[in-house]
Amino acid sequence: MINKVDVAIIGAGTAGLAALRDVRRETDDFVMINKPPYGTTCARVGCMPSKTLIAAANAFHARTLLDTFGIRGADHLKADIPAIMERVRELRDHFVDGVLDATDDLDARNIAGHARLDGPNRVTVDGHTIEARQIILAPGSSPIVPKPWQAFSDHILTTDTLFEERDLPARIGVIGLGAIGVEMAQALARLGLEVHGFDGADHMAGISDEKVAESLRASLSQEFAVHLGVEVDLAAADDGVQIKWGDDSVVVDKVLVAVGRRQNVQDLGLETLGVPLDDKGLPEVDPQTMRIGQTPVLLAGDANAIRPILHESSDEGHIAGLNAVTDKPVRLDRRTPMTVTFCEPQVASVGKRASELDFDECLVGEIDFSTQGRARVMQENYGLMRIYASRDGGRLLGAEMAAPAAEHMAQLLALAIHKDHTVHDLLGMPFYHPTLEEGLRSALRQIARELPPCSISDLAGCGSMEVEALD
Numbered sequence: 001m002i003n004k005v006d007v008a009i010i011g012a013g014t015a016g017l018a019a020l021r022d023v024r025r026e027t028d029d030f031v032m033i034n035k036p037p038y039g040t041t042c043a044r045v046g047c048m049p050s051k052t053l054i055a056a057a058n059a060f061h062a063r064t065l066l067d068t069f070g071i072r073g074a075d076h077l078k079a080d081i082p083a084i085m086e087r088v089r090e091l092r093d094h095f096v097d098g099v100l101d102a103t104d105d106l107d108a109r110n111i112a113g114h115a116r117l118d119g120p121n122r123v124t125v126d127g128h129t130i131e132a133r134q135i136i137l138a139p140g141s142s143p144i145v146p147k148p149w150q151a152f153s154d155h156i157l158t159t160d161t162l163f164e165e166r167d168l169p170a171r172i173g174v175i176g177l178g179a180i181g182v183e184m185a186q187a188l189a190r191l192g193l194e195v196h197g198f199d200g201a202d203h204m205a206g207i208s209d210e211k212v213a214e215s216l217r218a219s220l221s222q223e224f225a226v227h228l229g230v231e232v233d234l235a236a237a238d239d240g241v242q243i244k245w246g247d248d249s250v251v252v253d254k255v256l257v258a259v260g261r262r263q264n265v266q267d268l269g270l271e272t273l274g275v276p277l278d279d280k281g282l283p284e285v286d287p288q289t290m291r292i293g294q295t296p297v298l299l300a301g302d303a304n305a306i307r308p309i310l311h312e313s314s315d316e317g318h319i320a321g322l323n324a325v326t327d328k329p330v331r332l333d334r335r336t337p338m339t340v341t342f343c344e345p346q347v348a349s350v351g352k353r354a355s356e357l358d359f360d361e362c363l364v365g366e367i368d369f370s371t372q373g374r375a376r377v378m379q380e381n382y383g384l385m386r387i388y389a390s391r392d393g394g395r396l397l398g399a400e401m402a403a404p405a406a407e408h409m410a411q412l413l414a415l416a417i418h419k420d421h422t423v424h425d426l427l428g429m430p431f432y433h434p435t436l437e438e439g440l441r442s443a444l445r446q447i448a449r450e451l452p453p454c455s456i457s458d459l460a461g462c463g464s465m466e467v468e469a470l471d
């Protein structure tokens with residue numbers, strides 16, 4: 001077995017594999033240690049199976065709109081849940097196979113086991129110690145199930161177990177309506193389950209803009225029971241498990257616990273580094289180098305809780321990999337923040353969130369998609385987008401939205417914010433007709449009207465056409 005290496009990478013998830021690519025480019029003197037299963041959270045139990053289930057749910061839900069289009073007979077359609085779950089697993093296996101290729105040729109440099117730090121330059125795995133000049137930690141995160149609820153384990157699901165279910169029960173509670181909870185609650189409701197969703201906060205899917213949050217609540221409440229601002233508890237019931245909140249309760253067959261994810265650092269030996277740890281057991285990490293203080297240890301991906309989403313985990317693995325194989329620190333700027341929740345309306349945030357802004361200093365443009373032309377044509381006329389720009393010059397700062405096709409409009413805004421564009425810059429771009437992006441343009445024009453005019457021509461995007469169908 002290998003006793004000494006230049007670089008040890010712990011965790012073969014998205015961050016660890018991104019680090020591996022950069023480390024391999026410079027040296028063969030490395031080991032990768034991963035606690036099985038292999039295949040990454042994203043491909044196995046995260047992004048990909050969840051989106052596969054959502055796609056099936058949305059396809060089935062589309063039948064509810066057919067009558068409006070003048071298409072009859074949809075009442076006869078049925079969701080074959082076992083077949084849907086089988087397809088989720090088939091595609092999941094395909095995505096996992098693709099990921100496994102990345103470690104297939106590592107041979108002895110790929111070690112399956114639980115790694116633990118023993119000081120800044122030593123890792124132990126199954127009683128064997130490996131010395132390393134640099135260590136990249138990328139152990140990811142796991143779903144939290146509060147201890148008192150573990151007694152109901154027969155009725156508890158998490159996203160680690162949901163996609164393994166052969167069939168789904170008639171009634172389900174979803175506790176935690178962050179991005180993952182909202183996505184799954186709506187998908188399960190669309191597949192015909194009776195869904196009760198709960199969250200202690202009064203917002204869902206991480207939205208901080210009050211008006212967008214309210215719009216999202218109004219949309220989702222039409223599809224499943226939404227209980228916000230409630231503390232819930234579980235109790236035994238004859239025919240399932242009881243969810244209790246205030247003076248209310250409901251009995252369900254299963255509960256999907258989506259109350260958050262815990263960084264996998266409990267048994268990682270971080271305390272042997274001699275640096276301060278916070279109340280979650282996490283050290284301070286430089287987000288531009290991923291290094292922990294002055295140590296030879298880097299911490300990347302979900303495990304550092306900085307930006308626990310896929311493209312950021314991948315970036316962090318890349319930054320850690322570069323820094324592990326160079327003597328001079330490589331400091332890289334992080335991308336414009338962006339999140340997408342794949343419910344309908346899709347929820348997205350780009351750049352600064354409402355909660356991070358001083359509204360005395362910024363202008364807000366808003367578009368309600370319930371009356372937007374293209375949204376109405378497609379029968380997707382719901383949701384609200386709010387765009388924030390600086391009062392001084394109209395520089396785009398951020399946006400929050402619960403809107404149709406928000407994933408695409410968020411990408412466009414992320415590009416503009418990243419390039420430091422102003423509202424006028426963006427209005428100078430072409431907007432095809434009829435598109436949902438014309439709604440985005442209306443919000444931009446609302447802001448532009450409060451800015452000093454930039455030119456005499458609408459081509460430069462200063463004014464509105466004042467025609468509903470075009471605006």
Ligand SMILES: Cc1cc2nc3c(=O)[nH]c(=O)nc-3n(C[C@H](O)[C@H](O)[C@H](O)COP(=O)(O)OP(=O)(O)OC[C@H]3O[C@@H](n4cnc5c(N)ncnc54)[C@H](O)[C@@H]3O)c2cc1C
Nearest residue numbers: 011013014015035041042046047115139140301302309310
């Ligand atoms: C249901 C769900 C849906 C999601 N949807 C999206 C989405 O749509 N878009 C998006 O951007 N993000 C999404 N995410 C988040 C995304 O999946 C994560 O940000 C990403 O997978 C994190 O990658 P990672 O490398 O940090 O961790 P992981 O992929 O979890 O990898 C960590 C690896 O380290 C191993 N490990 C842990 N401890 C040790 C140890 N001590 N020794 C050795 N190995 C260890 C683990 O076994 C694992 O293989 C979703 C997550 C979930 C759960």
